[in-house]
Amino acid sequence: MQEPSDLCTLHLDRFKAEPAIFAAPGRVNLIGEHTDYAEGFVMPAAIDFATLAGISSRDDGKIVVYSENFKEERVFNVLALPKTATKHWSDYPMGVVHILSGEGQVIPGFSLSIWGDVPLNSGLSSSASVEVATALAVTSLTGITYPGPILARLCQRAENEFVGASCGIMDQFISANGAKDHALLLDCRDLSFKLAPIPESVALVIANTMVKHSVAGGEYTTRRAEVEEAAAVIAQHRPEVRFLRDANLDDLARWGAQMSPSALKRARHIITENTRTVDAADALIHHDLARLGRLMAEAHISYSRDFEASCFEADTMVTLANDLKGLIGARLTGGGFGGCTINLVEREEAEHFAEALGASYTIETGIVPQILICHASDGAHRVH
Numbered sequence: 001m002q003e004p005s006d007l008c009t010l011h012l013d014r015f016k017a018e019p020a021i022f023a024a025p026g027r028v029n030l031i032g033e034h035t036d037y038a039e040g041f042v043m044p045a046a047i048d049f050a051t052l053a054g055i056s057s058r059d060d061g062k063i064v065v066y067s068e069n070f071k072e073e074r075v076f077n078v079l080a081l082p083k084t085a086t087k088h089w090s091d092y093p094m095g096v097v098h099i100l101s102g103e104g105q106v107i108p109g110f111s112l113s114i115w116g117d118v119p120l121n122s123g124l125s126s127s128a129s130v131e132v133a134t135a136l137a138v139t140s141l142t143g144i145t146y147p148g149p150i151l152a153r154l155c156q157r158a159e160n161e162f163v164g165a166s167c168g169i170m171d172q173f174i175s176a177n178g179a180k181d182h183a184l185l186l187d188c189r190d191l192s193f194k195l196a197p198i199p200e201s202v203a204l205v206i207a208n209t210m211v212k213h214s215v216a217g218g219e220y221t222t223r224r225a226e227v228e229e230a231a232a233v234i235a236q237h238r239p240e241v242r243f244l245r246d247a248n249l250d251d252l253a254r255w256g257a258q259m260s261p262s263a264l265k266r267a268r269h270i271i272t273e274n275t276r277t278v279d280a281a282d283a284l285i286h287h288d289l290a291r292l293g294r295l296m297a298e299a300h301i302s303y304s305r306d307f308e309a310s311c312f313e314a315d316t317m318v319t320l321a322n323d324l325k326g327l328i329g330a331r332l333t334g335g336g337f338g339g340c341t342i343n344l345v346e347r348e349e350a351e352h353f354a355e356a357l358g359a360s361y362t363i364e365t366g367i368v369p370q371i372l373i374c375h376a377s378d379g380a381h382r383v384h
Contacts, residue, residue, distance in 0.1 A: 002052050004383040007115050010068060011054040015111040019054030020140055024132035024380035026050060026118035027125045027174040028206055028342045029333045030183050031299050032277035034266075034307060036168025038227055039189040039245040040274040043196065043281055044170055045376040046178025047204065049124065051116035052383070053093075053133035057141060058109035065093050068115035078109050085163050092127050093134040095162030099154050100135070105142045112137060119208055119370060123334020127163075128171035131155035132380045140382070148177040148379065149191045166224050167335075178379035185281035189245060196284035198376050202328065203350035204342065207321070207357055208370035209313040211338030219337050223266060223309060230267035233259045244270040262308075269306035273299060289328050293344070296329030297322075309336030313365055317341045320360045326353045 004021045011019040025046040032042035058064070063076040067089055074090040076082065081101055085091040093112060101107050112134065118126035132155050139145055146154065152172040159165045159172075169188055178184060182195040198204075227244060234241045234251045236258075241247050244267055252271070256264040276295045283292040300318050304310035314332045318341055321330040326349025333342040345353045354371040361369050 007052045007054045011113040017056035019056045021054045021383040022136040023050045024129045024175045026129045031280045036170040036188040038270050039243040041277040042170045043185045044174040045183040047374040048377040049118045051129040051133040053137040054113040055137035065112045091163050092130045095158035096134045099158045123339025125171040128175045132175040152176040180378045196281045203345050203347040204374040205345045206372040207341045211313045226263045226266040230263040265306045269302045293329035296331045300331035
């Protein structure tokens with residue numbers, strides 16, 4: 001994570017006011033991909049790469065947002081807040097402001113500095129970390145605070161309703177509610193969750209394929225529509241099935257022919273992934289790392305073949321990881337179509353694993369990857 005003292009100095013120099021500083025982490029999803037908007041199960045962990053947000057009040061009726069990552073400033077009027085996105089980085093913080101205003105909060109003028117080290121467009125939820133950090137910062141001025149699960153839902157709405165990305169609740173939820181040294185099994189239907197301890201002997205090695213992706217449209221939106229198509233077909237026969245969370249493989253055997261071939265494959269991934277995710281949490285809780293590794297391998301195959309959300313580079317990264325010493329499990333993580341793989345690795349082998357994986361991947365693809373050795377961290381909080 002960036003040093004909060006550096007952001008404090010940056011904000012003070014730029015706005016001549018000392019900020020309150022908040023941190024919200026990115027995340028890596030250990031297992032459970034595209035199940036969240038099907039009201040299923042996911043198991044992410046917050047990571048020690050985060051967005052910092054520094055905020056101070058203004059008395060001129062303006063909202064001034066500065067991104068150190070983009071080296072750019074945007075100015076808004078509190079009496080004329082934007083109502084639609086502009087496909088600009090400022091959509092994420094201003095989307096949060098838009099939602100909070102819609103909840104009846106009186107938004108004051110403020111200066112906001114944002115600085116993060118979550119890799120962009122890599123499947124580690126840089127956007128959710130910006131949203132959650134912004135929400136904590138702005139509500140610190142309005143005086144209205146929300147419990148973590150409710151804060152996450154508001155930030156999800158900012159991305160769905162303002163930015164226009166049809167993401168589920170997972171990214172914002174883990175950013176707001178993560179716990180150090182734990183993964184979090186989340187039931188996306190009722191937002192109940194339980195923590196699953198990650199042993200000290202295990203490192204999270206995140207390998208960025210350097211293939212960029214975006215969830216605001218494109219293939220992600222197509223996949224979501226196919227998932228909803230499959231659920232609608234099953235619901236014609238079983239009205240109680242509103243989401244694929246409620247479906248099973250027998251349903252696909254009986255009515256899969258009524259779906260498009262693509263929708264059938266997407267449904268098979270979602271249904272089996274929900275089962276794998278619950279089993280993976282149980283494996284972590286019982287320290288059964290061999291079972292966890294097998295489930296991660298099955299999850300990647302399903303994600304690549306049934307959901308068709310992988311790519312040559314990601315499949316190559318996983319294949320190379322499977323041949324390296326110390327690996328417990330590897331799979332593509334995040335929204336898909338590029339981004340990062342998550343590798344659970346024996347901690348004593350993590351540095352050698354990361355070096356060997358990066359070198360092999362470069363030989364195979366001609367691309368130099370970014371390899372991050374992480375640990376599970378706490379969720380969003382004020383930095384003192």
